[in-house]
Amino acid sequence: MAIQFPDYIEKLKPYIAGKPIEETQREYGVKNVIKLASNENPLGPSPKAIAAIKASLKSLQLYPDASGFHLRSTLAQYEKVTFNEIVLGNGSNEVIELLIRTFCIPGDLMVTSDSVFAAYPISARIQGVDTIFTRMTQDYRFDLKAMLVQIKKNPRVKLVALPNPNNPTGTYVPDSELIPFLREVEKIRKGSVHVILDYAYWEYVTAKDMSNPIRFFKEFSNVSVLKTFSKIYGLGGLRVGYGVMRPELASYVQKVRMPFNVSSPGLVGAQAAMGDLAFVKKSIQVNRAGMKVMSQFYKKEGIPFLPSQGNFFLINTRQAFGMDGGDIFIEFLKKGLIFRPVTNYGMPEWLRVTVGTEAQNKIAMRAFQKLK
Ligand SMILES: Cc1ncc(COP(=O)(O)O)c(C=O)c1O
Known part of the structure; x- marks a missing residue:
């Protein structure tokens, strides 16, 4: 008997989550992976x-x-x-x-x-x-x-x-x-x-x-x-x-x-x-500093980006590098860097980059510079 699913379930396009670190290690044979794909807190969880x-x-x-x-x-x-x-x-x-x-x-x-x-x-x-x-x-x-x-x-x-x-x-x-x-x-x-x-x-x-x-x-x-x-x-x-x-x-x-x-x-x-106010405060500080560094970098390198009030930036990779976000995403996976393509948001020429720790941001900036 053929199962009949409701039409709206048939049409459902599933949520595309950020690529997990372990999956990237498995598929691309890279050991050190940095994930700046899901707007997570780069400091980890609150110790408390x-x-x-x-x-x-x-x-x-x-x-x-x-x-x-x-x-x-x-x-x-x-x-x-x-x-x-x-x-x-x-x-x-x-x-x-x-x-x-x-x-x-x-x-x-x-x-x-x-x-x-x-x-x-x-x-x-x-x-x-x-x-x-x-x-x-x-x-x-x-x-x-x-x-x-x-x-x-x-x-x-x-x-x-x-x-x-x-x-x-x-x-x-x-x-x-x-x-x-x-x-x-x-x-x-x-x-x-x-x-x-x-x-x-x-x-x-x-x-x-x-x-x-x-x-x-x-x-x-x-x-x-x-x-x-x-x-x-x-x-x-x-x-x-x-x-x-x-x-x-x-x-x-x-x-x-x-x-x-x-x-x-x-x-x-x-x-x-x-109750871990020190952790919240530190998280805000790290993000503010990272947002500042990354926005200055994008400006300096002529990488168009949208002003953001979050812990991430959307950058226009097609204008900056002549490549769509999805293609750059694949290129970076090979190097152990996970970003987020947003083709499913109707924005194929963009890439979403979460702001990380100072060290992670440096690695991300170097990777973008090498693409130029
Ligand atoms: C705007 C917005 N709302 C809600 C969520 C979902 O958060 P949660 O992990 O609480 O389900 C996210 C996660 O990325 C988000 O970007």
């Missing part, structure tokens, strides 16, 4: 998180606390919101999925931009939700006016996805554009269109015209904020993220969420990482 995770291992026979009591309490205090406004996810990716599942039925729509973080359209499609992509502005930023037109025009739009800054572009929406947009969206169809503000890179942001997104969660009735432990806290492998949302909405999302979606090492590791 490692200690807490180790201590938790002796109780692994027990299921985790399904309510995530301690971590949610700490997060509520940190974000200055209430316990019931926090929803934990297996990475913030899961919170994206949970929100779509909670809000949408097949046939509903999500509005976002071209080259948005890929988890959004994929999570939507898995649930039979199509995405309306608006074109980016000429300087590769989200076009909120165009989004507004689409939201108004299509009564089945339930969600708006705004990663800010966006990945892979690194570009951002300033408050001066975001606030009028949120005001307008709140008025549409009695506030039933929900806006996801994804601030995965918030701690890296230096732009003065970007506010802490919790402010928007408080000012608008239809806004959720997503954050993650995968970036500044160096815990991408642990899979912990969270959403801040209205308690009424959170109560629905909690029903959709499976009870043990965050493991017990995940719960304690994330909590300990939040």
Whole structure:
């Protein structure tokens, strides 16, 4: 019997993850590999998180606390919101999925931009939700006016996805554009269109015209904020993220969420990482220094790049080297350097380069110089 899959599952294009270090070693026979492909923290995990995770291992026979009591309490205090406004996810990716599942039925729509973080359209499609992509502005930023037109025009739009800054572009929406947009969206169809503000890179942001997104969660009735432990806290492998949302909405999302979606090492590791202020501070410093060095390098070498508020840059390899990002990616794998091609984001001529440690950045710069 031929199995019939839903049409939207047939059409699904899977998420393309950064190439793992071990796979690169295996396939290319290189020993020393540097991965600057997934916007990970080059300092590794917070040492306090490692200690807490180790201590938790002796109780692994027990299921985790399904309510995530301690971590949610700490997060509520940190974000200055209430316990019931926090929803934990297996990475913030899961919170994206949970929100779509909670809000949408097949046939509903999500509005976002071209080259948005890929988890959004994929999570939507898995649930039979199509995405309306608006074109980016000429300087590769989200076009909120165009989004507004689409939201108004299509009564089945339930969600708006705004990663800010966006990945892979690194570009951002300033408050001066975001606030009028949120005001307008709140008025549409009695506030039933929900806006996801994804601030995965918030701690890296230096732009003065970007506010802490919790402010928007408080000012608008239809806004959720997503954050993650995968970036500044160096815990991408642990899979912990969270959403801040209205308690009424959170109560629905909690029903959709499976009870043990965050493991017990995940719960304690994330909590300990939040208390490791020295590590967070160091991570911010290393990234700022690296962003400065890399942007100066790209300028000096005439490598076009997009200004970024994250821990990565998108560089135009076609203009700089006459090669698409995908081809350069393969060339560098042979040398033990993993970057991220973004052809799947409709940007074949670009390459995303995560900012690393000082030593890693030096190696990356030397490799680019040799290409010239
Ligand atoms: C904009 C954005 N949101 C969310 C995530 C997902 O993070 P997590 O590891 O918490 O699922 C990423 C990861 O790269 C991201 O770039």
